[in-house]
Amino acid sequence: MDVRRWRCNQPKNMKILNLYAGIGGNRKLWPEGNQITAVELNPEIAAIYKDFFPNDEVIVADAHQYLLEHFREFDFIWSSPPCQSHSGCNYFLKGQGIFRYPDMSLYQEIIFLKYIADKNIKWIVENVKPYYEPLIKPTIKLDRHLFWTNFVIIEKEFDKPEVRHNKVTGKTDRFGINLQGIKMKHRKDQIIRNCVNPELGLYILNCAFNELKQMLVEK
Numbered sequence: 001m002d003v004r005r006w007r008c009n010q011p012k013n014m015k016i017l018n019l020y021a022g023i024g025g026n027r028k029l030w031p032e033g034n035q036i037t038a039v040e041l042n043p044e045i046a047a048i049y050k051d052f053f054p055n056d057e058v059i060v061a062d063a064h065q066y067l068l069e070h071f072r073e074f075d076f077i078w079s080s081p082p083c084q085s086h087s088g089c090n091y092f093l094k095g096q097g098i099f100r101y102p103d104m105s106l107y108q109e110i111i112f113l114k115y116i117a118d119k120n121i122k123w124i125v126e127n128v129k130p131y132y133e134p135l136i137k138p139t140i141k142l143d144r145h146l147f148w149t150n151f152v153i154i155e156k157e158f159d160k161p162e163v164r165h166n167k168v169t170g171k172t173d174r175f176g177i178n179l180q181g182i183k184m185k186h187r188k189d190q191i192i193r194n195c196v197n198p199e200l201g202l203y204i205l206n207c208a209f210n211e212l213k214q215m216l217v218e219k
């Protein structure tokens with residue numbers, strides 16, 4: 001294997017799967033030159049993603065099922081399953097007499113990626129810090145997220161967004177992302193709040209590829 005060529009080419013020409021894509025906060029700073037497939041269930045949100053990232057393939061589908069059927073087609077998989085059923089807001093809902101189970105698809109995906117998916121696929125599953133002890137120990141906590149991965153991520157601090165989480169409105173520009181001028185039925189504040197800090201998204205992608213570089217160099 002020509003190691004030098006591999007090093008020069010990183011992180012280009014990677015096939016990346018962006019599951020539960022939202023409007024692509026985590027993806028915003030990913031470099032061009034990679035082949036990115038985004039899966040988002042909500043067509044309205046998927047259309048905005050496509051508008052932001054016209055070169056990505058955007059698929060309106062159930063990301064959980066898509067992972068099972070297509071994981072082998074990718075070098076890197078990012079999954080951001082919905083966090084509502086795991087977050088602290090469930091205590092608040094409890095106070096209002098609203099009860100729900102945590103959605104176990106989060107752990108299904110972690111277990112699947114860790115034990116069944118091919119070892120050469122780099123993967124990351126992202127979620128919030130849950131209101132309970134995580135059933136599977138996360139690899140790292142960065143910012144307000146927990147991450148489960150099969151590569152090393154070194155601790156790093158990220159600037160806090162100017163607008164605090166609970167102050168976000170439909171008009172907020174957060175991380176350079178805003179939905180002003182876009183007509184839609186879905187709550188804009190929720191969509192913006194869902195966005196992962198793009199700096200964090202890029203940092204994690206780089207961690208995955210840097211480790212790959214090291215692995216290739218050592219061979």
Ligand SMILES: C[S@@+](CC[C@H](N)C(=O)[O-])C[C@H]1O[C@@H](n2cnc3c(N)ncnc32)[C@H](O)[C@@H]1O
Pocket residue numbers: 019020021022023024025026027039040041042045061062063064080081082083194195196197
């Ligand atoms: C936490 S947000 C993703 C945020 C995204 N990673 C970012 O940084 O902008 C989760 C997204 O998953 C979508 N979603 C929920 N269930 C889904 C499913 N079964 N398949 C695909 N997308 C789904 C929601 O509409 C929402 O946009």
